[in-house]
Amino acid sequence: MIQDIFPHVFHNEFEIKTPKPDSYFLYFQDGRLLLDHKKSRKIPQFEALKGFGEKAMASSDYLFSIDQMDFFLVDETRISLTETDSLFFYQTGIIRDLKPMWVSFAAVSAMQLHRFYSSSRYCGCCGSPMMKSKKERSMVCTSCGNTVYPRISPAVIVAVIHNGKLLLTKYAGREYTRYALIAGYTEFGETLEETVNREVMEEVGLRVKNIRYYKNQPWGFSDSILVGYWAELDGSPQVRLDETELSTADWMAPEDIPDDFTNLSLTHEMILLFKHGKVI
Incomplete structure (x- = not known):
């Protein structure tokens, strides 16, 4: 099944990390996912962004790791990325077809968290802006303190x-x-x-x-x-x-x-x- 990625190991413990040029990033926009398509469709690394890499890293949040590979989500509301010679937007339905299996699992896990963050920008109780927690994977209301976790x-x-x-x-x-x-x-x-x-x-x-x-x-x-x-x-x-x-x-x-x-x-x-x- 999609989560069966042995011998690779998935680490979803909550941490706050700083990305590096060789860290992997996921960028979603209007139901599409930006992928590296030079040889095969794969999740890109920040170094592929060239002149936009530093700004993208500053606009990203750590999601999880697979083995020693760190994956980050780039916030599309803070930076707008476009296609290049090596990067191309695909409809998110492509995620099921990504190979090997761990790439597909990483992409769908990131998509789930992107959906959570995108749909939790404002508090459902008082309407105030929400912010990402610094101690756990949640969104916290800046006014009333209402806390929301990823939907499962x-x-x-x-x-x-x-x-x-x-x-x-x-x-x-x-x-x-x-x-x-x-x-x-x-x-x-x-x-x-x-x-x-x-x-x-x-x-x-x-x-x-x-x-x-x-x-x-x-x-x-x-x-x-x-x-x-x-x-x-x-x-x-x-x-x-x-x-x-x-x-x-x-x-x-x-x-x-x-x-x-x-x-x-x-x-x-x-x-x-x-x-x-x-x-x-």
Whole structure:
């Protein structure tokens, strides 16, 4: 999955660091990400900015490290960067395709923090400006002291199995057209297992039993922590589709499942495990 970057090690401890010319930077603007594209698409270093490097470094905040590589976020409200012979803007959808995996993970982690900082410029309680905390990863109101942390929303991914088949779904009204598993966010006052039961019933009108935890995944694309579960059908397999959420839901045998899945997401990993007969 996208966070599985071994042998590289991800360090997300909060620190305040000063960038160096060989430090890496991420710059987002209008849904686009500035990348070095000389040989392959990669996250650029400050030294690639030449005459703008010092100003960009002064307008940046430390995010995290991978091994000994430090990554910084350049504030687009303090400096405007443009394309050069070696730097080019790409739509952020390119992040899923960046290689190797640790580059993709670094980019989506930075995008999640950029979204947090950009959406927390003003206090939701009193409307005053917010400022970055000097002691933790948060935004603090300059007037009332309200403190806001990066949003991490828990969501479940559910693989429902019946008579050797897996229930695969497709979203309604989205650009994403591959098959997926039933998924949904946890509501207030419920456990993750209760979320599993509710989401399956809401989306396809089915009951499940023998709910088993599989694993979890940070998913910066939607500010989520995804929690995967296996479950068995309890009762009739007749689907009652919520057409506001899904366009289709099909019971599929392993040999009928398409091969167009990647190794980025928890959803795809679970589908491929079932397809290859590796579900315990």
